[in-house]
Amino acid sequence: MNNFGIPVTLGQPPDGEGSVQVLEDEAIVGRAKVFAVYGKGGIGKSTTSSNLSAAFSKLGKRVLQIGCDPKHDSTFTLTKCLVPTVIDILESVQFHAEELRPEDYCYEGYNGVMCVEAGGPPAGTGCGGYVVGQTVKLLKQHHLFEDTDVVIFDVLGDVVCGGFATPLQHAERALIVAANDFDSIFAMNRIAAAIMAKAKNYKVRIAGVVANRSVETDQIDRFADAVGLKRLAHLPDLDVIRRSRLKKCTLFEMDTSPEVELARAQYMQLAAALWAGAEPLTVAPMRDRDIFDFLGFD
Amino acid sequence: MQLTVWTYEGPPHIGAMRIAASMNAVHCVLHAPQGDTYADLLFTMIERSERRPPVSYTTFKARDMGTDTAELLKTRVQETYDRFRPDLLLVGEACTAELLQDQAGGLAESMGLPIPVVPLELSAFSRQENWGASETFYQIVRRVLHAQVPAPGSAPRAPVSERCANRRPLANLLGATSLGFRCRDDVVELTRLLDSIGVDVNLVAPLGATPADIARIPEADFNCCLYPEVAASACGWLERMFKQPTVKAIPIGFGGTRDFLREIAALTGIDVSAAVAAGTSRLPWYSRSVDSTYLTGKRVFIFADATHAIAAARICSEELGFKVVGLGTYSRELAREVRAAAARYRVEALITDDYLEVEAQVAALHPELVLGSQMERHIAKRFGVPCAVISAPHHVQDCPARYAPQMGFEGTNVIFDTWVHPLMMGLEEHLLTMFRGDAEFHDEATPSHLHSPAKARATTPETVSVADSSPAADPAPAAGVVWSPEGERELKKIPFFVRGKARRNTELFAAERGIQTITVETLYDAKAHFGR
Numbered sequence: 001m002n003n004f005g006i007p008v009t010l011g012q013p014p015d016g017e018g019s020v021q022v023l024e025d026e027a028i029v030g031r032a033k034v035f036a037v038y039g040k041g042g043i044g045k046s047t048t049s050s051n052l053s054a055a056f057s058k059l060g061k062r063v064l065q066i067g068c069d070p071k072h073d074s075t076f077t078l079t080k081c082l083v084p085t086v087i088d089i090l091e092s093v094q095f096h097a098e099e100l101r102p103e104d105y106c107y108e109g110y111n112g113v114m115c116v117e118a119g120g121p122p123a124g125t126g127c128g129g130y131v132v133g134q135t136v137k138l139l140k141q142h143h144l145f146e147d148t149d150v151v152i153f154d155v156l157g158d159v160v161c162g163g164f165a166t167p168l169q170h171a172e173r174a175l176i177v178a179a180n181d182f183d184s185i186f187a188m189n190r191i192a193a194a195i196m197a198k199a200k201n202y203k204v205r206i207a208g209v210v211a212n213r214s215v216e217t218d219q220i221d222r223f224a225d226a227v228g229l230k231r232l233a234h235l236p237d238l239d240v241i242r243r244s245r246l247k248k249c250t251l252f253e254m255d256t257s258p259e260v261e262l263a264r265a266q267y268m269q270l271a272a273a274l275w276a277g278a279e280p281l282t283v284a285p286m287r288d289r290d291i292f293d294f295l296g297f298d
Numbered sequence: 299m300q301l302t303v304w305t306y307e308g309p310p311h312i313g314a315m316r317i318a319a320s321m322n323a324v325h326c327v328l329h330a331p332q333g334d335t336y337a338d339l340l341f342t343m344i345e346r347s348e349r350r351p352p353v354s355y356t357t358f359k360a361r362d363m364g365t366d367t368a369e370l371l372k373t374r375v376q377e378t379y380d381r382f383r384p385d386l387l388l389v390g391e392a393c394t395a396e397l398l399q400d401q402a403g404g405l406a407e408s409m410g411l412p413i414p415v416v417p418l419e420l421s422a423f424s425r426q427e428n429w430g431a432s433e434t435f436y437q438i439v440r441r442v443l444h445a446q447v448p449a450p451g452s453a454p455r456a457p458v459s460e461r462c463a464n465r466r467p468l469a470n471l472l473g474a475t476s477l478g479f480r481c482r483d484d485v486v487e488l489t490r491l492l493d494s495i496g497v498d499v500n501l502v503a504p505l506g507a508t509p510a511d512i513a514r515i516p517e518a519d520f521n522c523c524l525y526p527e528v529a530a531s532a533c534g535w536l537e538r539m540f541k542q543p544t545v546k547a548i549p550i551g552f553g554g555t556r557d558f559l560r561e562i563a564a565l566t567g568i569d570v571s572a573a574v575a576a577g578t579s580r581l582p583w584y585s586r587s588v589d590s591t592y593l594t595g596k597r598v599f600i601f602a603d604a605t606h607a608i609a610a611a612r613i614c615s616e617e618l619g620f621k622v623v624g625l626g627t628y629s630r631e632l633a634r635e636v637r638a639a640a641a642r643y644r645v646e647a648l649i650t651d652d653y654l655e656v657e658a659q660v661a662a663l664h665p666e667l668v669l670g671s672q673m674e675r676h677i678a679k680r681f682g683v684p685c686a687v688i689s690a691p692h693h694v695q696d697c698p699a700r701y702a703p704q705m706g707f708e709g710t711n712v713i714f715d716t717w718v719h720p721l722m723m724g725l726e727e728h729l730l731t732m733f734r735g736d737a738e739f740h741d742e743a744t745p746s747h748l749h750s751p752a753k754a755r756a757t758t759p760e761t762v763s764v765a766d767s768s769p770a771a772d773p774a775p776a777a778g779v780v781w782s783p784e785g786e787r788e789l790k791k792i793p794f795f796v797r798g799k800a801r802r803n804t805e806l807f808a809a810e811r812g813i814q815t816i817t818v819e820t821l822y823d824a825k826a827h828f829g830r
Contacts, residue, residue: 093633097424098429098631099631099633141421141424141425141429143436146440147535147539
């Protein structure tokens with residue numbers, strides 16, 4: 001249905017099966033470079049996002065990280081605590097968003113990175129995607145995209161619905177985090193398909209893959225070559241990354257060691273490459289059955 | 299959202315129009331359907347503006363909906379530029395056009411006009427007029443000054459006192475707009491006030507400013523955020539980007555004006571003690587004078603934009619000796635400040651954009667004076683309560699030809715007159731006691747200036763039930779309480795402007811003690827009780 005209540009039945013919906021979304025203004029984000037980080041659940045999106053935010057801040061950029069997951073644990077390594085979410089704060093003003101101010105829900109974390117957690121309804125209820133859409137609207141009205149150099153959206157697991165795809169309407173480049181295993185590559189394929197669908201109407205393009213928590217990258221690389229993806233960074237399965245989460249800090253605050261140096265260098269080079277401008281990729285995702293046959297050790 | 303026949307604020311594009319109409323050499327193109335042009339009348343008829351607001355509309359019609367409305371917009375933008383040759387163009391959408399998703403601002407921006415084009419995203423369905431004005435002003439300031447923002451790491455701006463070591467400090471007066479309450483006179487009054495302490499005004503914006511003036515904003519040493527509803531967003535940005543400090547005290551009322559001067563003194567190092575001590579305000583003495591003692595304890599209800607509501611509550615409570623019984627605002631963006639102010643007067647703030655809620659509260663609280671917008675004037679008139687208008691939205695009679703500021707010391711004089719006259723007008727207590735036997739001061743008389751038709755003198759019935767005799771504005775009486783004829787006659791000896799309070803107190807007193815019929819004794823017992 002469109003805004004006039006007329007069913008839209010003509011041809012294929014422009015941005016993916018079963019979803020018809022209105023076009024949003026592409027110019028809204030102003031000058032900030034916006035990145036959206038996607039990937040299978042538990043693969044390390046938040047770890048990647050917050051270390052990448054820290055790396056951008058080390059490059060002297062003003063960074064805003066927006067956690068778009070009802071779990072609201074995207075930014076805790078930056079802020080050292082679970083900050084109140086936009087939904088928590090909205091509840092305190094009976095959802096009169098007009099009463100809010102940026103300082104109510106926007107917290108300064110490590111090295112000046114500004115952190116927002118969209119939050120969401122209690123697990124198993126409500127509509128988390130709606131919350132993401134409302135958060136983005138609020139951030140726009142409060143001009144948070146305007147005086148910032150880099151915005152990073154850390155989005156939950158998969159592109160499960162239009163709401164969680166909202167960041168793609170604002171992002172320039174999407175990053176996919178994956179490990180060298182079947183499940184995360186399978187998820188990556190679906191995410192790539194969703195982003196390519198969005199790219200028809202929005203300026204978002206796929207920047208590439210961050211290989212995370214994997215010693216080898218052979219399966220990722222084989223898949224990437226087959227569909228037109230590119231690997232941008234490689235974080236081996238380092239214990240120091242696990243420990244940094246437990247210490248509630250980014251890698252840039254850990255005591256230095258060869259492992260820490262290696263990981264930091266990966267994040268720094270990724271940030272520098274993204275700032276310089278990642279070449280947009282044209283990806284041809286596989287059909288689910290094809291990828292099933294494609295991946296394996298034979 | 300609910301259907302309503304009247305609103306405090308218009309949709310946000312009205313706010314954009316207010317900014318365009320305030321400035322010079324700025325034009326606004328609104329993607330809007332036929333019919334939205336009615337808003338021009340606000341400026342020419344309410345404010346008696348000499349020129350039409352500089353706004354052009356695409357005025358799409360039903361048949362355009364089947365074609366390319368985006369093309370219509372581009373044509374209108376080009377025509378507007380060719381005809382008016384503004385220095386800056388605002389492009390936005392009225393609420394109905396937002397549904398078309400033509401991205402008016404972005405489209406116009408990409409047309410390559412040789413002037414700055416500011417696309418406006420006005421969030422028509424979640425925000426309102428004042429936010430629209432604030433957003434438009436902010437976007438203009440940002441667009442014009444973006445190139446001047448100091449690079450990160452450049453030398454920080456020197457403190458104001460250091461910058462002004464050898465010259466008079468320069469201030470910007472920000473936030474005054476077309477259709478704002480008395481902005482025209484406020485900026486004149488403040489320019490004089492600042493001059494008297496040795497501060498020059500660099501510019502006033504948006505009222506009367508051109509885009510070229512906006513480009514000079516950073517030359518000033520500080521900004522005065524006079525109307526936060528409109529200017530707070532821009533002032534915050536100037537503070538972040540240019541490290542240009544903001545004076546936030548609102549110079550309305552005697553205390554407010556002195557706070558404003560002191561804040562400037564703290565920033566600039568200027569000695570303002572003489573200006574603060576002298577002032578040209580007659581308000582403090584007038585309100586202490588014998589003639590005004592009866593002002594003390596008057597119950598006041600205030601509902602206005604946040605800036606004027608907060609200032610009015612302070613004046614009432616600290617400067618006139620009134621009692622604030624209700625305080626509220628329709629400015630939800632500043633609800634927090636109003637709640638904090640209300641807490642100081644031990645009342646709960648009313649934050650709403652529904653005038654019926656305001657009306658219900660006026661009826662329940664029984665104020666003796668209502669201060670508010672045009673709508674509170676209507677409400678007060680209906681209840682026969684004295685009132686004064688202190689804030690937008692206002693009507694043509696609140697855009698007087700004479701000089702009538704609200705800000706600064708002269709503002710306090712204007713406020714004293716405007717708020718006290720509805721209460722007074724020859725109805726001082728001693729005169730009433732002296733003349734209460736006179737024909738024109740009969741029991742049913744209402745203040746002559748309130749225009750409510752004088753009621754015919756009723757013959758006193760045998761038993762007067764409260765329900766029959768209480769005027770419409772009285773609260774529901776305590777159930778079952780009845781006035782005896784003697785009690786009712788005695789009540790009428792009390793001057794009418796305190797009679798309502800005496801009636802309520804006596805009824806409350808009787809109800810609490812389970813007294814069914816109020817006699818003369820009950821009346822005097824109650825008087826003695828409340829007099830303690």
